[in-house]
Amino acid sequence: MHSSLIGKVEKANRYSREPDRVTFESLALTFRGDNDTHRVTLQDGAWDCTCHFFASWHSCVHLLALQKMLGVMLPEDAQIELLPAERSSVAV
Numbered sequence: 483m484h485s486s487l488i489g490k491v492e493k494a495n496r497y498s499r500e501p502d503r504v505t506f507e508s509l510a511l512t513f514r515g516d517n518d519t520h521r522v523t524l525q526d527g528a529w530d531c532t533c534h535f536f537a538s539w540h541s542c543v544h545l546l547a548l549q550k551m552l553g554v555m556l557p558e559d560a561q562i563e564l565l566p567a568e569r570s571s572v573a574v
């Protein structure tokens with residue numbers, strides 16, 4: 483009993499170092515930026531943020547920061563670029 487419990491804890495420790503085992507299907511959170519607090523959601527691979535930048539660009543610094551925090555735990559279709567339209571127009 484005790485040794486199997488230790489095994490579970492060891493497995494949990496190993497899993498915790500393997501974030502690619504986890505994929506967030508949806509998210510809802512509050513992001514406290516330098517100037518304001520924003521509400522961010524992820525549903526069906528689509529982001530939403532209440533900041534003004536997102537309203538114009540469908541991308542923003544909050545989503546970019548979350549991608550850096552969560553990395554491989556975000557689904558493929560939730561990976562975004564900052565200013566994707568501008569980047570593609572200067573593609574080489």
Ligand SMILES: [Zn+2]
Pocket residue numbers: 520531532533535536541542543544545
């Ligand atoms: Zn934002």
